[in-house]
Amino acid sequence: MRWDVTTWAVVALALMAAETLAPGAFMLWMGFAAAAVFLAVLLVPGIPVLAQVAAFVVLSFVSIQIYRRWFRKGARQSDRPLLNRRAEQNIGAVAPLDQAIAGGRGRIKLGDAFWAVEGPDLPAGTPVRVIAVDGMVLKVQEA
Known part of the structure; x- marks a missing residue:
């Protein structure tokens, strides 16, 4: 050969x-x-x-x-397209601010995790709605 x-x-x-x-x-x-x-x-x-x-x-x-x-x-489309996109799963969620938004940045707790948020300055405890995601930062507005 x-x-x-x-x-x-x-x-x-x-x-x-x-x-x-x-x-x-x-x-x-x-x-x-x-x-x-x-x-x-x-x-x-x-x-x-x-x-x-x-x-x-x-x-x-x-x-x-x-x-x-x-x-x-x-290829078959997934029945759960956001399965491995955890931040995007939070769009539409409403939660109180854990840490006030000052200078455009704050923190909320969703489920068992804390998330950095960006939005208008608001005091702690104000309910906010997640409207968008930028990487691992959630964009929020007052609910």
Whole structure:
């Protein structure tokens, strides 16, 4: 067996196997590109190594674009889109200020966590409504 044929077979199998360790459908498509180069090298002996690598790069790019355009867009939508976006889950919540807003910054307690807030200056104890999120800072207005 020729070394280039064996090498591309191993690369294709390794990329496809790596997909099981780091799922995301990225390496799978590169594995398909390596498999295509494997078949080309197997069927047409004498292809220069530089041409093989160039074909692999081009086929990898094309196959990933095919995945992104036709397969990825059909991904299932989550029934809980805010699951890992904890700050955004608080939009609309009303709570009393734990610490007065002075100079535009204060603090409230929502659930078991304290949150930094920004809004108009208000005394402690004033009920406020969360209207937006900026990173981990909640934007509030008087409720």
